[in-house]
Amino acid sequence: MPELDLLGGVLIQSTWAMMPILLAALGEILTERSGVVNIGLEGIMLISALFSVFVADKTLNPWLGVLTAIGIGAFIGLIHGFISVYLKGNQIISGLGINTFAAGFVAYSIEVFWGVRGYYTPKPEAKVPRLPVIGVSPLFLATIAITIVLFIILYKFDIGLKIRACGENPEAADVVGVKVELMQLTSTIIGGALTGLAGAVLSIDWLASITKQLPAGRGFIALALVNFANWNPLYGLLGSFIFGFLWTASEYMKNLEYFTRAIPMPLINTIPYIATLIVVAGVIGRSRPPQSVGVPYRRELD
């Protein structure tokens, strides 16, 4: 049954396609729940992907590459968090700056690191190995675990209530003794770290390459997913599967003559983006963002 094989292939591939979007969205859910918005996800993914390829390729140890990506993501999260939380900067502008910087820096670094322009493929040993029998990535299981842990922390633990309070009503949180600024900075750092992990999934697990446009808009699809999921990690899991499936399905269509005759190749590439717009437009009216997201919390008048 070739059709069933095809379906199985699409489903397995979807587990990869959903990972980067889901991880970045989980990071952003935590960040936005604490009251900070970070639209620099695309840039964080890209820079983390670059360094994880560099380290994994040099040491031939993919796990060191994964750790590097998490560290780089956390570091950029720290910068964004510091600007947003302590310097009361414009969070959207800072995020745009991260994306712009990443696009230039990664293209520059690919040439510095490997002396090639635009494209590098790491050695096979640098790739994250697949799990035996089920054939998915170990990082996929980690991603599912992170989703559940994040949900439990946000909704069942005291600290989760505090984080959500910072995003809904920071004044009230402050009054009952929550350290709002510290909470927001920590959330932004962890959010950055998860987005960094998403970058490693792209560069040394799923696509196993680095280009200057590796995330191809996935950082922004993750932002869309945050809205779609109504800032809830479990809905995020569901949504990421829809987005991941659509992305994989459009890749498969390119190999089927039946589809390529109906829709020419370059236009098949638009499917994930059109689907994102339609899905988000259909759902978003019902979602509710944290009340104070994106507004710097100022303790005293100035």
Place this chain on the structure above:
Amino acid sequence: MVNSRFTEYLVYIGNVALAILIGLALGALIIWLGGYDPVKAYTGLFETSFNPSDYYYFASTLSYATPVIFTGLTFAISSRAGIFNIGAEGQMYMGALGAVIVASMNLPSPLILPMALITGTLMGALWGLIAGLFRALRNVNEVVATIMLNWIAFWIIEYARNYGLGDPRRQEKTISMPIEGRLPLLVKNTELSMAFVIALVIAILVYIFMWRTKIGYYIRVLGAGVKTAKYAGIDPRIITLYVFIIGGALSGLGGALEICGRPPTYAITTAASNIAGFGFTGISVSLLGLNHPILIIPASVIIGGLLAGSRGMQIKAKVPLEMVMAVQGLIIIALSVPGFTFVYRRWRIKKALRGGESA
């Protein structure tokens, strides 16, 4: 002292200068870490952008300033309304595509140029309108909507180049604008065309629109807050649509002018390589120009210089030219901080308050 408008302007200019310095300094650090010579790199960059002894380079700088004036205006108008239209990239692609479609049509020669510019403007406006509809009617985050539309526009022009609008002799580009549809060059043997003058005129018109017309006023009221706008009897959704249509039209015109006014190809090249990035660069231009249509002009010259000089930097110091994009990102990040003077002022107030408490 703080109340005086002049001092405020000085503070702003100081901040902008500081942000540029921070961007260039961190850029130098990255160049040095990459194993290149930062002094050589920046000398190469300035010699091929603001070289007083060779007008060719300054003309080149202005030719790069032209498209980013348009994309800068797109971002500036939306910013004034409290919206982040980062879709200038895709809107410019669609404008360029509109001009290429006209170039393929064998129109009578006096019609080609006006039709190309009009088609490009309309297609850019349409692309803006789609993003605006998602934002205004379905409350989709405009950052998400515009980025998705950028990617869709990218694949549409790749489709057009491969199917129907490609140059039959040269695979790597679309059909070129015929000579009758091209704008005259301002300086012979450079890339600087009349498009730059059009850009200046448009920037002034946008200024008049924003500060002397009702719609412009409504846009700025919307920027003061959605609630404020509603109290003033303004429908935020209608104004949002205006912001996206006008912004898209501006970037669309900018894209069409690239096809009608930029030697040597007068076409879209593979993967949009000759117009890619202008949309995002417009964000830096707008921010450096404090989202003000007139101040965008000097800002575009600064950024245009970076773009024009990037090749000289690559040739003279071997530094990959994408480095200037990284510098732009650093400048934007520095500009996101609400002024170091502001931080300083805050710190002074804090100190004064603490002193008051202990006394």
